[in-house]
Amino acid sequence: MEIGSKLGRILIVEDDPKDVELTLTALEEFNLANEIIVVRDGEEALDYLHYRGQFQSRGTDNPAVMLLDLKLPKVDGLDVLKQVKSDEKLRMIPVVVLTSSNQEKDMVASYKLGVNAYVVKPVDFHEFVNAIRELGVFWGVINEPPPGTVKKGT
């Protein structure tokens, strides 16, 4: 699903539809106008980034930020992160791990692989909404994305 946007595209990698819904709700609540793309597992995320499968004919620009869950079907979030950060063409894409896990192990692994930010999803909805909003605002609006990231409508 795609939502039209004037700002940098946000790629959400999340297998849980409820989390997707809540995340989108949170983003909507603050009227973030960025284009949002949701993929449901690690494989789809990599397909999207490499123009494969259903994303063969997608636009040639990279997302302004990728919100990446860690616990994903097929290809694990850390694997996705590893492939993105070791790929010459993709490594500049900012990646934010957005996960339920507050395990130190995951945090350390992510930072070692070069993650740009690590956010634990708060249980409290208000806090969750705040976190998502701030992420969206920062990465989608404030942060200047790397070259090759086309911002539609600007």
Add this chain to the structure above:
Amino acid sequence: MSRIRSAVRGYGLAVLSVACALGLELLLKGRIPGLFWIAIALSVWYAGVGPGILALVLSISALKYFSEPGHNFHIIRDDIPYYVAFILFALLIAWLSNVRRRVERNLLQSRDELQREVTIRTQQARLLDLTRDPIFVRDMNEVITYWNRGAQELYGFTAEQTIGKHSHELLRTVFPVPLDDIIAEVQRSGRWEGDLKNAKADGTEVVVSSRWCLQRDEQGRPMSILESNNDITERKHREEDIRGLNQALARRTATQKAYLDELFEQAPEGVVLLDVRDCILRVNREFTRMFGYTPEEAVGYPINDLIAPDELRGEAHEYTHGILHGKTIRAETIRRRKDGGRVPVSLLAVPVSVPGEQIAEYAIYRDLTRYKAVEGELTLQKAHLEEIRGLNEELAKRSRELEATNRELEAFAYSISHDLRAPLRHISGYTELLHKQFSSEGNEKSNRYITTILESAKRMGNLIDDLLAFSRIGRAETQETLVNLEDLVREALTEVRHEFGERQIAWKISGLPSVYGDRSMLRMVLVNLLSNAIKFTRTRPQVEIEIGRADRSKNEAVVFVKDNGVGFDMKYVKRLFGVFQRLHQADAFEGTGIGLATVQRIIHRHGGSVWAEGAVDKGATFYFSIPTPQGYLWKSAAN
């Protein structure tokens, strides 16, 4: 012929001398009386009795003829005394001549004998000169009378330089005994032999073997002493050298013997020397120590009688028998002490033969008492080691099992962290969305339900977080550093500040130590304790919280956190530190019941302990102790 000529000459002399006397008488006319006397004397003295008689007869005839006129030859009475006087005179002269001749003959004979003697002596002296041995003769006044070539060669004096000189002064002789004794010996026995020291002409000293022989004259009186010398200077020097060498050798031998004796005595093993009958010749100190027999008690007794136990007598005799037949014995056996006690020994016995000595055996005993004790100890320790090895294996197995369990727990915690939180978040999220829709309708009841659901979800989230933190303490690696607790308390206060907000609290913080420990864990301890204190003083108008030090010994640092809050009943004190244990109703003071369990777990991992004191409405004091480095023992696993 010669006799006739001699007789003619004699008688001629007589006729001539009487004729001369008659002529002179006639010429001088009797003025010189006695001329005929002279003629007669000459004839008798030089020509003998016959010519003397002729001269007498002629003289008388001539006197008769020429003295009386008429020249007759009558003999008258008055003339007779005159003739007798002539005859007597002639007889006297004849006798005198005879005496003279005899003396002359004797003198000649003596001279010849003397000449012969001189010849012999000279020949003898030449012979003495031929020998190389120094020989010289001195009279009884020590004056040298003879000095041969050998003496000249030895002493450097010529015969001219020595003969007539005092022998001992010239040669500066040093006698081995007083000279008078030597002279006495020589006069008694005729000879003396001994070594003398003399000086040569150039002053150097010479040692001679000297032989003296006494010469006596015909009357047996000591006349001279012949001394022959033999240069033994070299021999003396060699003798002295040999004596010196012998002395050195003797000294060295003595030293070596002393060393050997010392070695024998000080040897750390019991050493014994035996003769061919197995009787003890000598024992050393260690032998005495080992077996209790002093050398006096041991020497002369058969060794086996002294130290072989009765039950091993056969074996002991076998050994000594074997040694006598040239065998070397090495054995570990038992020997008996004087007091009857047994000594485990190692025995080394070797046959020995020293020339001229009757030693048969040299035996060395080493006391194995301590060795045996150590051996026993070793066996015991080996058993212990086996046991420990077994325990270690068991421990390693347990450890592996524990590691597996830990890994499972970790996976479990990971799973909880991911999978339990997500539904909670959804409950919370969707309830919130629902609440938004209902809140506009103002349904009081619905609002309360929704709020309750949200609170429950949040509480469950907290519970999960606390549980995960708690389980992490047991597994996490600890990093031990010196931690200043005073600084750490201030950090913890910053962390809990939002919990008391505007409330006025009188903080008393003083005298906190620095301890060795994991900084982040200790911070968690302080945060939990401060958080508790803040929470349970909420109902108090005047709040006092004190953090201080209360050491009980130098081996540990004790820190307490004291509040004047609601306190607790001491009968529940044991439940304070259990997981999910709460002493207050859930709506009175919020909390998960994990905080104090976490505190205890952390302190236990640091090797310390926690305890609490309190009373209902009288406040509570929580203590924890951390061992100081010398008494510090890091516990690898929490309780």
